[in-house]
Amino acid sequence: MSALKEAGHLFRFAGLFVLAFLVFLVVRHYVVPKSFGEYGHYRGAAIGEIAARSVKFAGHQTCEGCHTDILDVKSKGKHAHVNCEACHGALANHADDPTIKPVLPDTAVLCARCHTASAAKPKGFPQVVPADHSGGVPCETCHNPHSPAMDANNGAGGAK
Amino acid sequence: MNLSRRQMLILLPAAAVAWKAVLAGTPEDSPNYAMSDHWWGMLIDIPKCIGCGNCVRACQTENDVPDGFFRTWVERYNVADENMTNPTVISPDGGKEGFPVAEEDGEKYFFVPKMCNHCADSPCTQVCPVGATFISPDGVVLIDQSYCLGCAYCVQACPYGCRYIHPQKEVADKCTLCYHRITKGLTTACCEACPTGARQLVDLKNPNDPIHEFLKTHSVQVLKPQMATGAKAFYNGLDGSVR
Numbered sequence A: 001m002s003a004l005k006e007a008g009h010l011f012r013f014a015g016l017f018v019l020a021f022l023v024f025l026v027v028r029h030y031v032v033p034k035s036f037g038e039y040g041h042y043r044g045a046a047i048g049e050i051a052a053r054s055v056k057f058a059g060h061q062t063c064e065g066c067h068t069d070i071l072d073v074k075s076k077g078k079h080a081h082v083n084c085e086a087c088h089g090a091l092a093n094h095a096d097d098p099t100i101k102p103v104l105p106d107t108a109v110l111c112a113r114c115h116t117a118s119a120a121k122p123k124g125f126p127q128v129v130p131a132d133h134s135g136g137v138p139c140e141t142c143h144n145p146h147s148p149a150m151d152a153n154n155g156a157g158g159a160k
Numbered sequence B: 001m002n003l004s005r006r007q008m009l010i011l012l013p014a015a016a017v018a019w020k021a022v023l024a025g026t027p028e029d030s031p032n033y034a035m036s037d038h039w040w041g042m043l044i045d046i047p048k049c050i051g052c053g054n055c056v057r058a059c060q061t062e063n064d065v066p067d068g069f070f071r072t073w074v075e076r077y078n079v080a081d082e083n084m085t086n087p088t089v090i091s092p093d094g095g096k097e098g099f100p101v102a103e104e105d106g107e108k109y110f111f112v113p114k115m116c117n118h119c120a121d122s123p124c125t126q127v128c129p130v131g132a133t134f135i136s137p138d139g140v141v142l143i144d145q146s147y148c149l150g151c152a153y154c155v156q157a158c159p160y161g162c163r164y165i166h167p168q169k170e171v172a173d174k175c176t177l178c179y180h181r182i183t184k185g186l187t188t189a190c191c192e193a194c195p196t197g198a199r200q201l202v203d204l205k206n207p208n209d210p211i212h213e214f215l216k217t218h219s220v221q222v223l224k225p226q227m228a229t230g231a232k233a234f235y236n237g238l239d240g241s242v243r
Helices: A004-007 A008-031 A047-052 A061-068 A068-074 A085-087 A092-096 A106-113 B006-022 B054-063 B125-127 B153-155 B190-192 B209-216
Strands: B040-043 B072-079 B086-090 B108-115 B133-135 B140-144 B199-203 B233-236
Touching: A004 A008, A047 B140, A061 A092, A068 B086, A085 B190, A092 B133, B040 B108, B054 B072, B054 B190, B125 B133, B125 B153, B133 B153, B190 B199, B199 B209, B209 B233
Parallel strands: B040 B233
Antiparallel strands: B040 B199, B072 B086, B072 B108, B133 B140
């Protein structure tokens, strides 16, 4: 009995620890976000927040929903697998509101980006030296960018 | 048609599951996107890359990446026959506006698009002291920018140099594999803008994804395999000189 009495200071000390732990639990409850630990050691709600950002490239499926005439031409040509926004740029705003008219790309810059001859490019890829090839005449004078072969009947690619 | 109670009990849940699958396939909002059904990665086909920089520009547009910083970039390698281990690598402004014309000089040239490898055992997420960066249940390495302190441990930890500190937000930033797009049934901005199909989003949990056949039939490599990061950016036709 007297031993317990003599140990009283230890109990008081232990009590302080218990109290501190309770305070820790309360503070932790308010400070740690609700979804923390939902999937792992991070805030689970962050996934939804990142997924909710808005898109700027509408995606070719969206374009093809309206521009079926272009799709018909393009799907038969050499650019069949080049997506619309690869050349026309991000147009989700146009898809959301068709009254917003996109600016037509400048073919002199656009075509040259891919088709300017360089030893670094894969050998099978159609390449030209623009100055020798057209001498400054705009590409679309001869080529339809949606189906660039000059004569669709014999399939002769203009750019090679 | 008369259905017994037993038949109804079997049919109703089956119909519900089927409808859910239909909704998840639409390119619009996918409220039924299930993280457990996907394990995302990227296929990068080196022989198809022409170094046009479309991917870099598309990424900067889609994700408001500040000038001079890159979530994806393209490098041009120039390897001389006698000097395999010491290639000349250039990446002017990340390859955003393409590359200078290379003259025919008998040396080997090729382009290597780089990006976050969305590693399954990523070093960057392991070093974060606050749990601000993580691997999502569908295999995408993401950053909770409202939780990040900007200590840049992860920037140093990434063996591929794919992270940076955003100059205005002052927190870590990196490729999200266009998480806001792939969860809506779209492909990433870089894949959408790639004219040659050199980049393809892949879903390793989708049994119908052509990636499974591709991996079986091609010599595919990941960057720095010795780091055992579980990288999920698969490179086809990767030259041994690439670091």
